Amino acid sequence: MxxxxxxxxxxxxxxxxxxxxxxxxxxxxxxxxxxxxxxxxxxxxxxxxxxxxxxxxxxxxxxxxxxxxxxxxxxxxxxxxxxxxxxxxxxxxxxxxxxxxxxxxxxxxxxxxxxxxxxxxxxxxxxxxxxxxxxxxxxxxxxxxxxxxxxxxxxxxxxxxxxxxxxxxxxxxxQAMLESTDGLTLLNMVQKGVFGEILHSESGYVHDLRFVKNNPAEEPWRLAYDVTHNGNLYPDHPMNKIMAYENINHGDRMDHLVSMSSKAEMLHDYAVLNYGKNSEQAKMKFKQGDVNATLIRTVNGKLITLNYDTNTPHPRELFKIQGTKGVYLNGGALEEPKIYLEGRSPKAHQWESASKYLEEYKHPLLKNYNPAPRKSAIRGHGGSGNKTPLTWHLLIKALREGSTPYFDVYDSVTSSIIFPLTVKSVANNSKTVDVPDFTKGKWKTRAPLSFV
Missing domain, CATH: 3.40.50.720 (NAD(P)-binding Rossmann-like Domain)
Structure with a gap:
């Protein structure tokens, strides 16, 4: 088909x-x-x-x-x-x-x-x-x-x-929603109306992976996708949070998107610098633009901006959520999360630290989840903490109870579908591409994300 x-x-x-x-x-x-x-x-x-x-x-x-x-x-x-x-x-x-x-x-x-x-x-x-x-x-x-x-x-x-x-x-x-420092707490703030109605979210996967792609001991298979594809190839980390904040598939849905990529230069330059201009890496031809930007509009008129950049030198990505009553900004080179709430922040149109709000609205699930420390730090790629991650606790709970995880099959495929749709948009001179409704209309009545 x-x-x-x-x-x-x-x-x-x-x-x-x-x-x-x-x-x-x-x-x-x-x-x-x-x-x-x-x-x-x-x-x-x-x-x-x-x-x-x-x-x-x-x-x-x-x-x-x-x-x-x-x-x-x-x-x-x-x-x-x-x-x-x-x-x-x-x-x-x-x-x-x-x-x-x-x-x-x-x-x-x-x-x-x-x-x-x-x-x-x-x-x-x-x-x-x-x-x-x-x-x-x-x-x-x-x-x-x-x-x-x-x-x-x-x-x-x-x-x-x-x-x-x-x-x-x-x-x-x-892990983006449940394990990030502000994921669940921001959801609590959004659902309590702190930011008013959410109008726009902006984030992405902005992470310098040139070394990882070129190192056989790391993830060289990523490099192969840069040869064959051009779009947003890794949307799920930011969308895991954005979909919850904008009620995607739970009262709203993504309607259409448009995607655009820059030229591809950085992987070639990296190969020449590190392996020489006559190396096999330097001879590779890459489709993936170094910077990709995607705009997504929902049926209810909300906007999502997704950035994808794994080839240029920079700190990690920013995350912003904008509502009718204020805005939240975190990540990148910021020393701490920032917030501005109209009529509530001490100075008009000036950022303040978000720390007191993140403490005030800390999600109850985070307050109550305190597993016993494990005997040693967890091995592998995912952090070196010594406590069972909340994601795993909820997964095993869902399996025991016969329920679905908080991110179900409809949400999961909706998050990942941005990959092929952006590739299609970029290949067609950044023409608009419709987003399928995998819920087949049930998004209108499916309740927002709620943790009991």
Whole structure:
């Protein structure tokens, strides 16, 4: 099916309902498909891991430190990673896992043969949707690293499979909302009307990755996408927060976008400087512009500005949220978050520190979440803290209760769909591209994000 055909397709319709526990309200899972297998909190949660590199090893180490979570199976194409994970599992006191190492598609055998509650996918991007679909079609939920899909067809296939099987695929371990210092607290401020009606959010993935892309020990597969694509290739980190603040899929939805990229210079210059002008890296031709800017308009007239830049030298990105009563700014080279609230800030049209507001409106979930320290810092790419991340706590809670994660399948594919749509816009002289409605109209009645 071509991208232009999605609006004409007919899909299953299902009534919306609110989920219990700490979950996304109004996620729309049909009641007769609600899984019951994990209703007993005494039953271990069984997880299989596919891809155990930097992020995969981080997730594995978190899981091994949680009571009642077991890892019976792991899948990895690199032997050194596979056997490191095997050792970690055994050292945690769990039985030796079944190893799946017969090439890049051996995840299918894992999904077919293992009795698991969920599969954790942390592979390179092109395998994300196939792994999620294999899990869902074999009676397992899927939790995926970003992006969850690369094409419009894959997005619709995930939605269809969820609605047919009741098994979800989710970006449930995306950390931007739950693990950032201001994520949940800003949501609390937005929902209490501190900023008035939200009109505009601006953020992006602005992160100098030239070394990472060119280092075989890091993530050289990213470099391949710069050769073949040109758009916003990594929208999910900022969208994880922006979608919640602007009620995307929960009272509003993204209607259309336009995307534009600069010329591509920096990766070539980096290769010449570090490897020489006659090196293989210097001979590569790149499509991806060094700076990409995307504008998204919602049905209700709100605006989103997304920036994507992983090739130029700079500090990390800024995050801004603008409402009818004020504005919040954080990130980049700022020493601390700034805020301006009309009629409330001490000086007209001047920034003040946001610290007192972030303390005043600290989300209750953050106040109440205080897990016991683990014996050692968590290994892998994801931070070196020694406490179980809130994302993992909520994931295991959802699996035990038979509910959906706070970022459900509709939200997950909507977040990642920006990737292929921006590529399409850039390729067509920055023409406007419509954003599919993966909820099929349910966005009008789905309740905003709410943590109980």
């Amino acid at each position: 071509s991208d232009s055909d999605y609006s004409r397709r007919k899909f299953l319709t299902n009534s919306s309902m609110a989920m219990g526990g700490i979950a996304m309200m109004g996620s729309g899972l049909p009641f007769d498909l609600m899984p019951q297998s994990l209703a007993n909190n005494d039953k271990p949660v069984r997880l299989g891991f596919v891809g155990i590199g930097g992020r995969g090893s981080y997730h594995l180490d978190v899981a091994l430190g949680m009571e009642g979570v077991v890892v019976p199976a792991i899948c990895e194409i690199k032997p050194e990673r596979l056997y490191r994970a095997k050792r970690w599992i055994e050292e945690s006191g769990q039985p030796t896992p079944t190893l799946y190492d017969r090439g890049p598609t051996d995840f299918r055998r894992l999904c077919e043969e293992e009795e698991l509650d969920a599969v954790i996918c942390s592979t390179s991007w092109e395998w994300h949707a196939p792994i999620c679909l294999a899990a869902m079609r074999n009676n397992k939920h899927a939790v995926c690293e970003v992006p969850i899909i690369l094409t419009v067809d894959d997005a619709w296939e995930l939605v269809e499979t969820f609605e047919k099987t009741g098994k979800w695929a989710s970006l449930a371990l995306e």
